[in-house]
Amino acid sequence: MELISTINLLTIVLLLFVVSKIWKACWILLLRPLMLSKRFKKQGISGPKYKILYGNLSEIKKMKKEADLCVLDPNSNDIFPRVFPQYHQWMSQYGDTFLFWTGTKPTIYISNHELAKQVLSSKFGFTIIPVKRPEVFILFGKGLSFIQGDDWIRHRRILNPAFSMDRLKAMTQPMGDCTLRIFEEWRKQRRNGEVLIKIEISKEFHKLTADIIATTAFGSSYAEGIELCRSQTELEKYYISSLTNVFIPGTQYLPTPTNLKLWELHKKVKNSIKRIIDSRLKSKCKTYGYGDDLLGVMLTAAKSNEYERKMRMDEIIEECKNFYYAGQGTTSILLTWTTMLLSLHQGWQEKLREEVFNECGKDKIPDTDTFSKLKLMNMVLMESLRLYGPVIKISREATQDMKVGHLEIPKGTSIIIPLLKMHRDKAIWGEDAEQFNPLRFENGISQATIHPNALLPFSIGPRACIAKNFAMVEAKTVLTMILQQFQLSLSPEYKHTPVDHFDLFPQYGLPVMLHPLG
Numbered sequence: 001m002e003l004i005s006t007i008n009l010l011t012i013v014l015l016l017f018v019v020s021k022i023w024k025a026c027w028i029l030l031l032r033p034l035m036l037s038k039r040f041k042k043q044g045i046s047g048p049k050y051k052i053l054y055g056n057l058s059e060i061k062k063m064k065k066e067a068d069l070c071v072l073d074p075n076s077n078d079i080f081p082r083v084f085p086q087y088h089q090w091m092s093q094y095g096d097t098f099l100f101w102t103g104t105k106p107t108i109y110i111s112n113h114e115l116a117k118q119v120l121s122s123k124f125g126f127t128i129i130p131v132k133r134p135e136v137f138i139l140f141g142k143g144l145s146f147i148q149g150d151d152w153i154r155h156r157r158i159l160n161p162a163f164s165m166d167r168l169k170a171m172t173q174p175m176g177d178c179t180l181r182i183f184e185e186w187r188k189q190r191r192n193g194e195v196l197i198k199i200e201i202s203k204e205f206h207k208l209t210a211d212i213i214a215t216t217a218f219g220s221s222y223a224e225g226i227e228l229c230r231s232q233t234e235l236e237k238y239y240i241s242s243l244t245n246v247f248i249p250g251t252q253y254l255p256t257p258t259n260l261k262l263w264e265l266h267k268k269v270k271n272s273i274k275r276i277i278d279s280r281l282k283s284k285c286k287t288y289g290y291g292d293d294l295l296g297v298m299l300t301a302a303k304s305n306e307y308e309r310k311m312r313m314d315e316i317i318e319e320c321k322n323f324y325y326a327g328q329g330t331t332s333i334l335l336t337w338t339t340m341l342l343s344l345h346q347g348w349q350e351k352l353r354e355e356v357f358n359e360c361g362k363d364k365i366p367d368t369d370t371f372s373k374l375k376l377m378n379m380v381l382m383e384s385l386r387l388y389g390p391v392i393k394i395s396r397e398a399t400q401d402m403k404v405g406h407l408e409i410p411k412g413t414s415i416i417i418p419l420l421k422m423h424r425d426k427a428i429w430g431e432d433a434e435q436f437n438p439l440r441f442e443n444g445i446s447q448a449t450i451h452p453n454a455l456l457p458f459s460i461g462p463r464a465c466i467a468k469n470f471a472m473v474e475a476k477t478v479l480t481m482i483l484q485q486f487q488l489s490l491s492p493e494y495k496h497t498p499v500d501h502f503d504l505f506p507q508y509g510l511p512v513m514l515h516p517l518g
C-alpha cells in the first residue's frame with residue numbers, strides 16, 4: 001500500500017515537472033513572442049511574422065543568399081539592399097523602426113539618429129549583447145569588447161594609456177617599417193619586364209595590419225604575427241557560417257568535425273599568444289620594465305597590488321586575442337574600401353598625392369605632425385568611413401525595461417543600429433548622400449550634416465572604439481606611403497560585391513593594379 005502511494009506521489013511530481021517544462025517551452029517558443037508582438041504593435045511597431053524557434057532567421061538566410069549573387073556597378077554606392085537585403089525589404093514594408101525575430105529573441109531595428117544616440121550613450125540599461133555562442137570567445141577572446149560591468153571598467157581604465165596620443169607618436173615609425181616590408185613583397189611579385197603589379201589588395205592589407213598590430217601592440221615577430229593572423233582568419237570562417245544557424249546549448253562539447261577543427265585552431269592561437277607573452281616576460285629590463293605598449297601595460301598591471309589596476313594572466317591572454325583580432329580586421333577594411341574609392345576617383349587620388357608630396361615629400365615616413373596638415377586625406381577617409389565604414393551595424397540589449405524616445409522597450413529585447421543605412425540617409429546628409437563627395441567634410445564633420453552624431457564609424461558613448469586614434473594614424477601612415485610609391489587603379493576583374501561578413505567585406509576581394517612611381 002505504502003509502495004503504491006510512493007509511486008503515485010513520484011508520478012505526480014514527474015508529471016508536474018514535465019508540465020512545467022512544456023509550459024516553459026510554450027512560453028518561450030510561442031506565448032512570449034505573441035505577447036511581445038502585440039505589445040509592440042500597440043506602440044505602432046510591427047514587422048515580419050514570428051516563426052516558431054527560428055523567428056526570421058530562415059528568411060534572412062534566403063534573402064542574403066539571393067543578394068550575394070548580384071554584382072553592382074562599381075560606381076554605385078547604393079549597397080544597402082545588397083548587404084542587408086532583409087532590413088531593406090522590412091524598412092520598405094514597416095518603416096524606419098520595426099520588430100524582427102533572431103530565433104526567439106525580439107530585435108528592434110532603430111535607424112533614427114536621435115534614438116540611436118540615446119541607446120549608444122546609455123551607461124545603464126543598454127549593454128552589449130551577452131555572448132552565448134562559444135565560438136565567439138574562441139575567435140575574439142573574452143576581452144574588452146565582450147566583458148561587462150566592473151570588469152569592463154577595470155580593463156578599460158588599464159588599457160586606455162596604451163592608445164594615448166603620446167604612445168601613438170612613437171608608433172608611426174614601426175608602422176612605416178611594416179609598410180615598407182610589404183612594399184618589398186609586392187615589388188617581388190612583378191613578373192619579368194612588367195611595369196604593373198597586380199594584387200588582391202584586401203588580403204595584403206589584412207597581412208599588413210596583422211603585422212602592424214603584432215609589432216606595435218605586442219612587439220612580436222612578423223612570422224609569429226602572420227601565424228596568428230592565419231589561425232584567426234580560419235576561425236572567422238567558421239564563425240560567419242554559423243551566424244544564421246540556431247545555437248543549441250551543449251552542442252559545443254560534441255566532437256563534431258567543426259568543433260574538432262575549432263578546438264585545434266583555438267589551441268594554435270593560444271600557444272602563439274603564450275609564446276609572445278613568455279618572450280616579453282623574459283626580456284623585462286630595469287629601465288623600461290615590460291615596456292609601455294599594450295602588452296607591456298597589461299603585464300605591468302599583472303604585478304599591481306590594487307584590485308582596480310590589476311589584470312590576471314588568463315585575462316591578459318583573452319585581451320591579447322581580442323586586440324589582435326580587433327586590431328587587424330577593421331583597419332584593413334578601411335584601407336581596402338579607400339583604395340577602391342581612390343582607384344575609381346583618379347582626380348581625388350591625384351589631389352591627395354599632391355598634398356602628400358607637398359607636406360611629406362616623396363619617400364619620408366610620415367609622422368603625426370604631418371597628419372594634421374593632410375586635410376584632403378582626412379576628408380577622403382571621413383567619406384570612406386561614411387560610405388564603406390567597416391562596422392556596419394551595432395547591437396545592444398535592454399537589461400531592464402527601458403524608454404527610448406516614445407518607445408517602451410521590454411527587458412531582454414535586442415536593438416540593431418544600422419550604421420550603413422544611417423550614413424547614407426538623405427534627410428541627414430542631403431540629396432547627394434549616396435555620392436562620393438569628400439568636399440562635404442571641407443569645414444569639419446559638424447558642417448557636413450544636420451545631426452551632431454550623424455557619423456558613427458567608431459560609435460559613441462562608453463563603449464566607443466578604444467583604438468580610434470590608433471586606427472586613423474595607421475590608415476594615414478599606410479595611405480600616405482602608398483600614394484608616395486604607387487598609382488592605383490582597379491583591375492578589370494573587380495566585382496563590386498560588398499557583403500556583410502560581420503564587417504563590410506568585398507565578397508571577391510579587391511584586385512588592383514599598382515603602377516610604381518618614379
Ligand code: HEM
Nearest residue numbers: 144145326327330331334391457458459463465466467471
Ligand atoms: C577603422 C578601424 C576601426 C573601426 C571603424 C572601429 C570601430 C569600432 C566600433 C564601432 C566599436 C564599438 C562597437 C560597439 O559599440 O559595439 C569599436 C569598439 C572596439 N574597438 Fe574598434 N574600430 C577600429 C579599429 C580598431 C583597432 C585597430 C582596434 C585595436 C587595436 C580596435 C579595438 C576595439 C575594441 C577593443 C573595442 C571595444 C571597446 C569597448 O567595448 O570598450 N578597434 N570599434
